[in-house]
Amino acid sequence: MKRINPDLNSLRAFVMLANAGGFRPAAEALGLSGPALSRQIARLEERLGTRLFDRDTRNLHLTPSGQELLTIAGRLLHEAGKAVEEFEAFLAARRGRVSVAGLPSITAGLLPPLIAQFVAGRPNLDVRVLDALSDRVAAAVLDGSADFGLTAGASDAAGRLAFRRLLDDPFYAVAAPGGPLDDLDEVGWQDLVSLPFIAMAQGTSVRALTDAALVQIGAAFEPRFEVSHLATAGALVAEGLGVSALPGLTLPVIGGASLVVRPLKAPEVTRRIGLVFLAGRTLSPAAQDLIDLVFRLVRGPLGRDGA
Amino acid sequence: MKRINPDLNSLRAFVMLANAGGFRPAAEALGLSGPALSRQIARLEERLGTRLFDRDTRNLHLTPSGQELLTIAGRLLHEAGKAVEEFEAFLAARRGRVSVAGLPSITAGLLPPLIAQFVAGRPNLDVRVLDALSDRVAAAVLDGSADFGLTAGASDAAGRLAFRRLLDDPFYAVAAPGGPLDDLDEVGWQDLVSLPFIAMAQGTSVRALTDAALVQIGAAFEPRFEVSHLATAGALVAEGLGVSALPGLTLPVIGGASLVVRPLKAPEVTRRIGLVFLAGRTLSPAAQDLIDLVFRLVRGPLGRDGA
DNA sequence: CGGATTGATGCGTTTCATGCACTGAAAAAT
DNA sequence: ATTTTTCAGTGCATGAAACGCATCAATCCG
Numbered sequence: 289m290k291r292i293n294p295d296l297n298s299l300r301a302f303v304m305l306a307n308a309g310g311f312r313p314a315a316e317a318l319g320l321s322g323p324a325l326s327r328q329i330a331r332l333e334e335r336l337g338t339r340l341f342d343r344d345t346r347n348l349h350l351t352p353s354g355q356e357l358l359t360i361a362g363r364l365l366h367e368a369g370k371a372v373e374e375f376e377a378f379l380a381a382r383r384g385r386v387s388v389a390g391l392p393s394i395t396a397g398l399l400p401p402l403i404a405q406f407v408a409g410r411p412n413l414d415v416r417v418l419d420a421l422s423d424r425v426a427a428a429v430l431d432g433s434a435d436f437g438l439t440a441g442a443s444d445a446a447g448r449l450a451f452r453r454l455l456d457d458p459f460y461a462v463a464a465p466g467g468p469l470d471d472l473d474e475v476g477w478q479d480l481v482s483l484p485f486i487a488m489a490q491g492t493s494v495r496a497l498t499d500a501a502l503v504q505i506g507a508a509f510e511p512r513f514e515v516s517h518l519a520t521a522g523a524l525v526a527e528g529l530g531v532s533a534l535p536g537l538t539l540p541v542i543g544g545a546s547l548v549v550r551p552l553k554a555p556e557v558t559r560r561i562g563l564v565f566l567a568g569r570t571l572s573p574a575a576q577d578l579i580d581l582v583f584r585l586v587r588g589p590l591g592r593d594g595a
Numbered sequence: 596m597k598r599i600n601p602d603l604n605s606l607r608a609f610v611m612l613a614n615a616g617g618f619r620p621a622a623e624a625l626g627l628s629g630p631a632l633s634r635q636i637a638r639l640e641e642r643l644g645t646r647l648f649d650r651d652t653r654n655l656h657l658t659p660s661g662q663e664l665l666t667i668a669g670r671l672l673h674e675a676g677k678a679v680e681e682f683e684a685f686l687a688a689r690r691g692r693v694s695v696a697g698l699p700s701i702t703a704g705l706l707p708p709l710i711a712q713f714v715a716g717r718p719n720l721d722v723r724v725l726d727a728l729s730d731r732v733a734a735a736v737l738d739g740s741a742d743f744g745l746t747a748g749a750s751d752a753a754g755r756l757a758f759r760r761l762l763d764d765p766f767y768a769v770a771a772p773g774g775p776l777d778d779l780d781e782v783g784w785q786d787l788v789s790l791p792f793i794a795m796a797q798g799t800s801v802r803a804l805t806d807a808a809l810v811q812i813g814a815a816f817e818p819r820f821e822v823s824h825l826a827t828a829g830a831l832v833a834e835g836l837g838v839s840a841l842p843g844l845t846l847p848v849i850g851g852a853s854l855v856v857r858p859l860k861a862p863e864v865t866r867r868i869g870l871v872f873l874a875g876r877t878l879s880p881a882a883q884d885l886i887d888l889v890f891r892l893v894r895g896p897l898g899r900d901g902a
Numbered sequence: 903c904g905g906a907t908t909g910a911t912g913c914g915t916t917t918c919a920t921g922c923a924c925t926g927a928a929a930a931a932t
Numbered sequence: 933a934t935t936t937t938t939c940a941g942t943g944c945a946t947g948a949a950a951c952g953c954a955t956c957a958a959t960c961c962g
Binding site: 293353357372374 | 601602643644663667679683686742875877880
């Protein structure tokens with residue numbers, strides 16, 4: 289048997305005619321001329337191989353087949369409407385899921401208020417945040433488990449990732465109140481090497497930049513403590529066990545407000561934070577929207593904690 | 596916002612392309628040329644206002660929007676397939692419901708084996724049988740609660756009903772074994788009037804014909820018993836309380852095999868059984884099939900209990 | 903560095919749907 | 933009873949949409 293292929297417009301016309309009870313009102317409701325509707329029904333009947341209406345010039349009645357089709361077509365059109373609505377919601381970034389991968393300092397310090405603003409009024413939009421170190425962020429973007437990443441520097445893999453600079457995050461020296469930084473306005477890297485230093489673990493972007501800065505000034509690096517998590521570093525600093533050098537974005541995460549924070553100079557080191565995404569790939573509307581929001585709020589009003 | 600109107604062919608093409616992973620195999624599977632498919636996708640993208648594939652000459656990847664559409668379109672196409680399947684099943688008379696109205700003698704005597712044959716292999720086809728007297732059969736057909744009726748004579752209503760003759764059902768005289776008919780080969784109506792007569796109630800087709808026959812021979816009619824149901828009449832006859840005159844189709848219902856049955860002559864009275872349906876209205880495929888089966892089996896091989 | 907493969911584009915053709923004008927039939931009005 | 937109106941269907945021409953063929957640009961392979 290040849291495959292019947294209903295087209296939705298015909299079905300819409302059919303349902304409209306069945307409900308209107310006459311060609312004239314149905315045609316008008318459809319924005320069609322009378323003859324056009326007449327032919328549309330005739331075509332549909334021919335394609336389906338059945339008469340759908342018993343009609344003479346004065347009366348119009350659904351045949352049993354028409355009655356059956358009315359039920360089925362009504363349901364299908366309803367499904368189609370829902371499908372369109374769903375997809376439009378997705379396109380309008382009101383529905384779907386955005387997965388962001390980012391460095392812990394970013395996901396904890398920068399992102400939360402932005403995400404709060406982003407999801408406001410979008411109850412069906414889910415946001416996943418994946419916090420990981422730089423290379424795992426890149427990996428997550430590469431394998432598709434994150435729509436995009438916010439990380440430091442453009443490490444990276446065979447040109448398959450694109451990078452867009454978001455902001456430069458300068459390093460600060462941090463110490464406990466009553467510690468060695470109290471009387472200084474600004475600190476040089478050289479000043480730090482003689483102090484007990486709390487370093488981030490190998491593999492973190494902070495550590496890589498710290499190492500680079502120390503190499504630049506030709507200093508040997510002997511960290512007193514080495515930790516993986518910012519919160520730990522912060523707690524050690526607060527306890528007065530040492531000093532550290534950290535990018536500005538990390539400060540809110542470690543409770544920088546109760547520490548002594550000083551600009552770090554000689555050299556001025558900044559962590560280049562940016563967007564990482566698959567080169568040549570279109571992003572979902574929601575992801576694109578979130579990115580736009582991030583860039584707008586971070587770059588525009590220079591305030592980095594939104595609202 | 597302008598209403599997006601997806602057409603199923605585009606979606607089919609899209610899904611096919613997404614699954615095939617390349618234009619060439621997808622186009623072939625769709626029976627289209629390469630360029631046709633290319634344009635179809637381009638049109639769909641334009642209509643939806645989104646790119647669905649990130650593609651260059653060598654790679655083809657769904658965009659997030661494409662991924663979303665794939666899910667939604669797949670579901671919708673599945674629904675459409677089910678809808679077509681359902682409707683085709685209805686057209687093929689494998690699904691749906693047939694409502695038959697008929698005289699009790701027909702629904703009980705003639706119909707059951709036909710219905711058994713009819714529903715064999717059609718598990719999703721329901722049959723409703725409405726047994727009622729002649730005028731209620733007509734009423735049921737008129738108001739649509741029955742697809743068609745099997746009844747006696749073309750009584751009927753303002754030409755809105757059409758009648759098609761099925762068979763002529765001759766009357767027989769029936770009595771208990773050991774009763775007055777034992778020694779006769781055939782019986783005349785005149786012979787019956789002197790015997791205790793068990794008559795069907797007023798309003799039945801049997802009674803109307805009985806009255807007419809007796810008027811024709813100028814006999815007064817004084818039934819000894821008057822009953823509404825065939826089974827009662829049969830039981831009274833079997834008990835030897837009287838004789839009756841009944842059409843052949845009723846005999847199986849009353850257990851005619853254990854009674855004495857003789858052809859009734861002078862005059863030969865037949866009940867004209869036929870099909871009643873709404874004039875000018877198309878019947879459902881299933882109803883039409885059942886009608887065809889009834890006519891074929893009743894008229895053709897003269898056997899009235901099928902198989 | 904050529905040949906082959908893949909998706910896109912130009913162009914002419916075909917198919918399909920639509921609108922206008924008109925026909926034929928049936929109900930309503932006179 | 934006759935005319936008028938109403939309604940769905942048909943002839944015909946127009947316009948849009950989709951298609952195939954030929955070709956092009958970009959990429960991969962040998």
